[in-house]
Structures are given as structure tokens and as C-alpha cells.
Amino acid sequence: xxxxxxxxLIVGGGAAGFFTAINLAEARPELRIAIxxxxxxxxxKVRISGGGRCNATHACWEPRExxxxxxxxxxxxxGPFHKFCTGDTVDWFExxxxxxxxxxxxxxxPVTDSSQTIIDCFQTAVKQxxxxxxTSCNVTHIEAWEKGWKLSGPTQEWLAHKVVLAPxxxxxxxxxxxxxxxxIVEPVPSLFTFNCKDTRxxxxxxxxxxxxxxxxxxxxxxxxxxxxxxxxxxxxPAILKLSAWGARKLHALNYKFRIQVNFTGLEAEAAQExxxxxxxxxxxxxxxxxxxxxIPKRLWQSLIPEALAQQSCASLHAAARxxxxxxxxxxxxxxxxxxxxxxxxVTAGGVELSEVDFRSMESKLHPGLYFTGExxxxxxxxxxxxxxxxxxxxxxxxxxxxx
Numbered sequence: 001x002x003x004x005x006x007x008x009l010i011v012g013g014g015a016a017g018f019f020t021a022i023n024l025a026e027a028r029p030e031l032r033i034a035i036x037x038x039x040x041x042x043x044x045k046v047r048i049s050g051g052g053r054c055n056a057t058h059a060c061w062e063p064r065e066x067x068x069x070x071x072x073x074x075x076x077x078x079g080p081f082h083k084f085c086t087g088d089t090v091d092w093f094e095x096x097x098x099x100x101x102x103x104x105x106x107x108x109x110p111v112t113d114s115s116q117t118i119i120d121c122f123q124t125a126v127k128q129x130x131x132x133x134x135t136s137c138n139v140t141h142i143e144a145w146e147k148g149w150k151l152s153g154p155t156q157e158w159l160a161h162k163v164v165l166a167p168x169x170x171x172x173x174x175x176x177x178x179x180x181x182x183x184i185v186e187p188v189p190s191l192f193t194f195n196c197k198d199t200r201x202x203x204x205x206x207x208x209x210x211x212x213x214x215x216x217x218x219x220x221x222x223x224x225x226x227x228x229x230x231x232x233x234x235x236x237p238a239i240l241k242l243s244a245w246g247a248r249k250l251h252a253l254n255y256k257f258r259i260q261v262n263f264t265g266l267e268a269e270a271a272q273e274x275x276x277x278x279x280x281x282x283x284x285x286x287x288x289x290x291x292x293x294x295i296p297k298r299l300w301q302s303l304i305p306e307a308l309a310q311q312s313c314a315s316l317h318a319a320a321r322x323x324x325x326x327x328x329x330x331x332x333x334x335x336x337x338x339x340x341x342x343x344x345x346v347t348a349g350g351v352e353l354s355e356v357d358f359r360s361m362e363s364k365l366h367p368g369l370y371f372t373g374e375x376x377x378x379x380x381x382x383x384x385x386x387x388x389x390x391x392x393x394x395x396x397x398x399x400x401x402x403x
Contacts, residue, residue, distance in 0.1 A: 020394040054117075200331070263295050
């Protein structure tokens with residue numbers, strides 16, 4: 001079988017792979033570099049991310065603060081973020097003609113609101129740098145070669161002095177790495193919504209509250225933030241945070257558990273005071289027509305018992321007020337399953353972080369083998385953070401190989 005030889009081979013034609021190749025080629029244009037992509041198309045996750053707009057990063061500029069968005073990788077990413085952080089990402093794209101904008105929630109997108117802008121930027125850069133992009137190249141085996149590494153596929157083989165693994169959450173890649181002695185943390189879903197068939201949520205899809213507090217009962221898992229009712233249950237930042245930080249615990253529970261939701265966003269005493277004040281102010285109104293705490297009226301009417309909803313505010317005795325408080329402050333729901341969040345496919349798991357040198361992203365077990373992106377046991381909540389980890393780790397690899 002004929003071998004194709006390269007200085008550096010990058011396995012994976014996604015965000016991390018392209019970012020590594022481009023930065024390396026710009027630092028060392030004499031190197032022969034190729035990207036090997038298993039599929040027929042490259043940059044597919046970039047294409048669909050952010051609803052097709054590509055949430056490239058997040059407007060969080062301080063490295064230590066940025067690490068707080070990573071349930072796995074928080075400690076390891078601090079040093080790398082000090083070397084290449086959000087501001088560096090923005091500068092990198094802007095110098096290549098791609099301006100990014102900040103939305104109210106901190107997410108950053110190209111001003112064109114199109115992921116194609118990012119894809120075109122990458123495609124232009126690899127073409128100008130002379131980087132080979134080889135599609136339909138399925139790497140199924142990796143082994144040491146006297147001058148580096150030999151990669152094999154069903155019909156092809158490639159030789160390279162250095163290899164960068166950027167295949168995303170690839171079970172096949174993880175299996176190959178296990179064959180080399182690397183430890184792989186079992187992959188489990190990390191970003192998902194909660195399935196719930198509670199009648200209180202029926203026909204309420206699209207309704208949301210701005211600040212809810214959600215706790216998984218009988219665990220130490222809790223989160224707060226906007227909460228959204230969907231056709232299949234509950235979503236929104238509060239739920240997604242829980243799914244990320246609780247990825248392994250919720251997997252162990254087979255995604256069947258109970259949650260308690262505080263729809264008021266307040267502590268009990270403050271919520272009680274606000275209820276008392278509202279009942280006095282709207283004494284003659286029916287409780288069902290007097291939504292509080294910014295809870296949408298239709299959701300409010302679902303959450304409070306029908307017997308209370310039909311009473312006037314003035315007629316509520318102490319026990320009824322406590323029942324009202326419990327209905328919106330400590331509402332309990334059975335969760336039975338999960339659903340993928342939009343087009344996000346984030347996995348907790350991958351290469352054990354203690355086996356990687358985070359100064360260079362090189363394997364501690366095998367010199368000349370590097371990792372970047374989601375092949376590592378690193379993941380974040382939604383909002384551009386997973387892409388930022390990809391840019392940062394890819395930049396570190398390129399800097400190391402380009403020195």
C-alpha cells in the first residue's frame with residue numbers, strides 16, 4: 001500500500017482541526033500539512049451551530065471567570081486561557097475580515113449572522129496556505145513509526161512526523177487511543193433538556209420565566225437562570241446548566257428523577273412578602289387573573305391549584321397563601337428522559353486530562369501526538385464556550401508545532 005507522507009497530519013475536519021492547521025501553516029509555511037476528514041464534508045458542526053449563525057465565542061474576557069463555564073476542564077484551561085482567550089479569538093477573526101458582535105446574553109456571532117462566514121474564512125485560509133483537505137478519509141488505526149506516526153484506513157495509509165487528533169467526540173478515535181494506552185473517560189451526554197409530561201406544562205410550550213431556581217431532589221445539583229417550557233418538558237439556561245454540571249449523576253439516574261422549581265426567583269421570605277402585598281393591592285381580583293413574579297398568565301394559571309385560582313385575592317386565608325407560595329416557589333416535577341438541545345451535540349468524556357500537557361496539548365504518554373477540541377474530557381455549557389476551548393487548545397498546538 002502506497003504511503004502519503006506529511007510533516008503534520010490533523011485528524012478531524014472541524015473547528016479545532018482547521019484552526020490548528022491554519023495557525024500552524026501561517027507560522028511554518030514550509031511544512032506539509034493535511035487535514036483528514038472522515039465524512040464527505042468539513043466543518044459541519046460549525047455550519048449548524050447557533051441555529052446556523054455559529055456562536056463563535058462568548059463575551060467573557062477574564063480567564064479565571066471564563067473557566068467557570070466548564071464543568072470539566074475548569075482547572076486545566078486556566079493556563080491556556082491566559083495565553084489565548086476571548087479577545088484573541090475576536091482579534092483573530094477580525095484580522096481575517098470576520099467581525100463578531102455581542103448579543104444581550106453575551107453570545108458572540110459573526111455580524112452576518114451566518115456560519116457560512118466562518119466557513120468561508122477557514123476555507124480561504126487553508127487554500128492560501130496550501131493545506132491539503134482530504135475528505136472521506138476514515139482513520140481506523142494509529143501506530144508509532146520510526147520517524148513519527150503511521151495512520152491507517154480501510155484503503156489508505158499516511159505517514160507523519162507529528163499527529164494532531166481533533167475528531168470531536170469520536171468513539172472510534174477514543175478506541176484507537178485506548179489501544180495506545182490512553183485512558184478514556186466514558187462519554188455521556190452533557191447538554192440536554194428535560195422531558196416532563198406534567199399536566200401543568202401541557203399546552204404551555206414557549207412560555208418562560210426570566211429567573212428560576214431549579215434543584216434536582218436528593219442530590220446537590222442546582223442552578224438558576226431563565227427557564228423555558230417546551231413541547232417535551234423544560235429547557236432554558238437553568239436546565240442546560242444542570243444537564244452540564246450533572247451530566248454523570250443524571251446519566252447514573254437513567255435520566256429519571258424529580259426536580260423542584262422556584263418560579264419566583266426569590267428567597268422564600270421575599271416571595272411571601274410580595275404575595276402579601278399583591279393580595280392587598282388586588283383584593284377584588286381573582287387570583288388566577290393576578291400573575292406575580294413575572295410568571296406568564298397562562299403558566300401562572302397552570303401552576304396554582306384551580307380552587308385557589310377562582311378565589312378573590314382578599315379571601316385567601318393563611319393556609320391558602322402558603323399553598324399558593326408552595327405552588328410557585330417549590331413546584332415539583334417528575335423528569336423522565338432527555339432531549340437534545342437544538343443542534344448542540346456536546347459530550348462529557350474523552351481523553352483523561354491528566355495524560356495531557358496543557359502547555360502544548362501534547363500527550364504525556366506519546367511525544368509527537370497532540371489533542372485539541374472535544375476529543376478531550378472538556379465540555380462547557382451553551383453560549384460559545386465549547387468553541388472557545390477548541391480555538392484555545394488548537395492555538396496552543398499550532399504554537400508548539402510552529403516554534
